[in-house]
Amino acid sequence: MKKIKIAIIGIGNCASSLIQGLTYYKNVKDKQKIIGLMHTVLGGYKISDIEVVAAFDVNGTKVGKDLANAIYAEPNNTKVFAKVEKTGVKVYNAQLLDGIGEYLKDVIHVSKQTLVDPIKILKDSGAEILVSYLPVGSQKATEYWANICLKAKVAMINCIPVFIASDKTWAKKFEEAGMPIIGDDIKSQVGATILHRTLVNLFLDRGMPIDHTYQLNIGGNTDFQNMLERSRLKSKKISKTQSVTSQIELQNAKIDSNDVHIGPSDYIRWLKDNKVAFIRIESRHFGDVPTHVEVRLSVEDSPNSAGVVIDAIRCCKLALDRGIGGPIMSASAYFMKSPPKQFTDTEARKNLEEWIQKYS
């Protein structure tokens, strides 16, 4: 079986967890269960078939270093669960564009190293898929890299809440280029979004309305620090909100936009990559008698989505192998918060399993 060659843009906490995972699970047996993956072997591909061949960032603490060192460099602060050996892959300097926001301009010191031609690097490295882990609010940088993917004929997995796969114009461009894209905004294995969606579906399945609901999130990583800048998190808020309200609409129920509040709420440095979510749902049962539920979820943010990305990479490779271009609908619906079309998570999983079966 061939390798899956990936490039990564943005060597932050999420990239660190993903790359650590490739080491941590390097020697698993085919029948061994891996926590967080749909299948140990998916479409014939194992986790050890994934190879990072190119990497880009802008931070002086990471650019020029071997990827194995860059993933532990400041301000990355996620849990270290694997010691990654030297990879031989150097982190290249990338165009800054709108990558660094107001609250990180004193934290990230931009590299002064020469800018490279990303298309040449992608082509020379043999990269087939670009995984984007750019910071939240990087609209211009995301569009810049989406264009590079189209020019270099590289597929894209857009893990960030900037709408590309779910935007009709961009989706068409990927379709015309014959390049698959899975997006937008990665879901976690069990994170605030999926928990909130599941609770909403539970209430609705039992005939109970969602009268009011909120989801407040706090954390101490640079993603949360970035989100202090309210204008940067506009699309994140839309993505997270739609991910939950879509479930209400799918059940032919309604909620007024004034009765939903979903979004990040504060940055608390000492929490590091620990994210804490508070979810409340107010409802009524028989006789219009009020009832409510309060949930507090505590997760390590970055490893929580790394397994989902491993599955997305293998599905993207299956699409490449079969010559399928454009947004991969079933994979986007199951892996992403803002896919081109929303389904319930149970339906999305069923559709994706059928898709994998069909193309394996």
Ligand SMILES: NC(=O)c1ccc[n+]([C@@H]2O[C@H](COP(=O)([O-])OP(=O)(O)OC[C@H]3O[C@@H](n4cnc5c(N)ncnc54)[C@H](O)[C@@H]3O)[C@@H](O)[C@H]2O)c1
């Ligand atoms: N579970 C999760 O952690 C999760 C879930 C959904 C979405 N996301 C999204 O994934 C993205 C990455 O999250 P993270 O926690 O790794 O963030 P991070 O802040 O740790 O990493 C972002 C990296 O991008 C680099 N960068 C900034 N501007 C750049 C540019 N122009 N070009 C190249 N690199 C640039 C930064 O230096 C940093 O290394 C965020 O947008 C986040 O919202 C994460």
